[in-house]
Amino acid sequence: MNLITPDLGLFFWQTVIFLILLLVLTRFAWKPILSALKSRQESIELSLKEAAKARRELEKLRQDNEKLLIKAKAERDQLIKDALNTASEIKEKARFDAIKDANKILSDAQQSIEKQKEAALLEIKSMVGDLSLSIAEKLIRTKMTDDIAQRQLMESYLKEIKLN
Amino acid sequence: MSKRAFIFLVRFNLIFIFFICCIGQAELKAAGGNSDNKTAFILHHIQDAHEWHFATIGDIHITLPLPVILVSADRGIEVFMSSKLVDKEHKPVEFKGYRYNEEHKIIPVESDRKVYDFSITKNVTSLFISVFILLMVFLTIAKKYKGNVNSAPRGIQALFEPVIIFIRDGVARPNIGEKKYEAFTPYLLTVFFFIWFNNLLGLLPGAANLTGNITVTLSLSLFTLVVTNISGSKDYWKHIFNTPGVPWWMKYPIPLMPLVEFIGIFTKPFSLMLRLFANITAGHIIIMSLIALVFIFQSVAFSPVSIIFGLFMNMVELLVAFIQAFVFTLLSAIYIGMAVEEHEHDHYHDLEQEEAHSLEVG
Numbered sequence A: 001m002n003l004i005t006p007d008l009g010l011f012f013w014q015t016v017i018f019l020i021l022l023l024v025l026t027r028f029a030w031k032p033i034l035s036a037l038k039s040r041q042e043s044i045e046l047s048l049k050e051a052a053k054a055r056r057e058l059e060k061l062r063q064d065n066e067k068l069l070i071k072a073k074a075e076r077d078q079l080i081k082d083a084l085n086t087a088s089e090i091k092e093k094a095r096f097d098a099i100k101d102a103n104k105i106l107s108d109a110q111q112s113i114e115k116q117k118e119a120a121l122l123e124i125k126s127m128v129g130d131l132s133l134s135i136a137e138k139l140i141r142t143k144m145t146d147d148i149a150q151r152q153l154m155e156s157y158l159k160e161i162k163l164n
Numbered sequence B: 001m002s003k004r005a006f007i008f009l010v011r012f013n014l015i016f017i018f019f020i021c022c023i024g025q026a027e028l029k030a031a032g033g034n035s036d037n038k039t040a041f042i043l044h045h046i047q048d049a050h051e052w053h054f055a056t057i058g059d060i061h062i063t064l065p066l067p068v069i070l071v072s073a074d075r076g077i078e079v080f081m082s083s084k085l086v087d088k089e090h091k092p093v094e095f096k097g098y099r100y101n102e103e104h105k106i107i108p109v110e111s112d113r114k115v116y117d118f119s120i121t122k123n124v125t126s127l128f129i130s131v132f133i134l135l136m137v138f139l140t141i142a143k144k145y146k147g148n149v150n151s152a153p154r155g156i157q158a159l160f161e162p163v164i165i166f167i168r169d170g171v172a173r174p175n176i177g178e179k180k181y182e183a184f185t186p187y188l189l190t191v192f193f194f195i196w197f198n199n200l201l202g203l204l205p206g207a208a209n210l211t212g213n214i215t216v217t218l219s220l221s222l223f224t225l226v227v228t229n230i231s232g233s234k235d236y237w238k239h240i241f242n243t244p245g246v247p248w249w250m251k252y253p254i255p256l257m258p259l260v261e262f263i264g265i266f267t268k269p270f271s272l273m274l275r276l277f278a279n280i281t282a283g284h285i286i287i288m289s290l291i292a293l294v295f296i297f298q299s300v301a302f303s304p305v306s307i308i309f310g311l312f313m314n315m316v317e318l319l320v321a322f323i324q325a326f327v328f329t330l331l332s333a334i335y336i337g338m339a340v341e342e343h344e345h346d347h348y349h350d351l352e353q354e355e356a357h358s359l360e361v362g
Helices: A008-141 A147-160 B003-031 B035-046 B122-144 B156-176 B181-202 B214-230 B234-241 B256-296 B300-340 B347-361
Strands: B051-057 B060-065 B067-072 B076-081 B098-100 B106-108 B115-117
Touching (some): B003 B300, B156 B300, B181 B214, B181 B256
Antiparallel strands (some): B051 B060, B067 B115
16 A cells, blocks of 8 residues: 555655754764753752852851950950949949048148248247237336226236237 | 744744635636545645645646656656646646546556656655755854854754754664764655654645655665664674574474564565654644634634644644654664674573572572
């Protein structure tokens, strides 16, 4: 039957054309396409691997940073604590010194007041002596006729004297 | 499949079937409408021809004459157009001592002459067209890979890249093996796309039925036969001529097993040839028969049934076009894989060990 009888001419053309197609496509299509696909696949695999590696490194870096941060925080806390301690010590010492100074100044002042008071009293004493003497002198000089007059005179003298 | 593509396919198929109906009606009228002619009408559409016949409207035949190339010992190479072999009414006439016979083949008038026909027939023309399309498509795609390899595929490249990867990773790699698949991938890709494209082209209205032609499938299966046996490993030949794991009396004195294995070399490609031919031809015959039903029932009222069934069959054929290309490629890959396989030790030895192991475990 015609339907299942191979035909020489068609067989010839089919074989020749298919062979040419196979060679041309292999050389100019499949080889470049397959090698491009392969290199793309490889580059994607490499990129993925590198991305995973970068991610791991980043994670490690983050952990390191965290550790560093914790350490830094602890150090900071210690520093602050130390500083506070030192500050309070200094404050305490300053207060103590101030009180001591104040006490010294106070005692010095009292001493000088005491001295001046003594000097003033001495001066008053000598002045009272002098006054008494001058009054006595004047009384002696004036004639003592009348007791009352004498007393008035004494009082007038006394008024003249201002006690300083 | 997107909704738009589906609607497109349905429309395309409806137009196609309408077109075929018109041709069929005109042709059947011309043929007189008896049942033998209906068979002839169907067979005519799935067979090769020396002219590309598109339609017959009334008495006007719309055909594309194709070159006839005849080779004979006494006259050398003769080339003329096929239109010379028919007259104005499209009845066969004698030209340069050649004429059409009943099977529409060109034979010499003098029966003692031996002539070889290398004509550019309808199928050869279709072959050229399909090869042109294949080259256009895949050389264009190959060019796109030359620039930036790492950029995402676009356009036609994105359409075929998954298919190429499917053939490489789904057909070649698992069946031929990691070590050797790369050498055979180009062949498998060529076979797959050649069959697929031609299957689809064969579904077009008025197109040639190339992959449903036994000569074409014979040639293709011979390629697989040659590729398989050229690349056959030592183990492959040993398996054929001294099959391991078979009792000695199967091989000597009568080489029963080697004979069976040797026949197997040829039955494998033979099955490839028949499968592709039968599937594609059968699909075409079914579609043609569904359309011919209108003329058998002699009623236009039957055409909706023809159209619905024809549409369904055409959709199925789109699927079959892919499946048959895939099956041919897959089986070729399996045969090549069987031929290039290298055993580290024979199966028999393995089996013995396995049995011993299972006994121990049991």
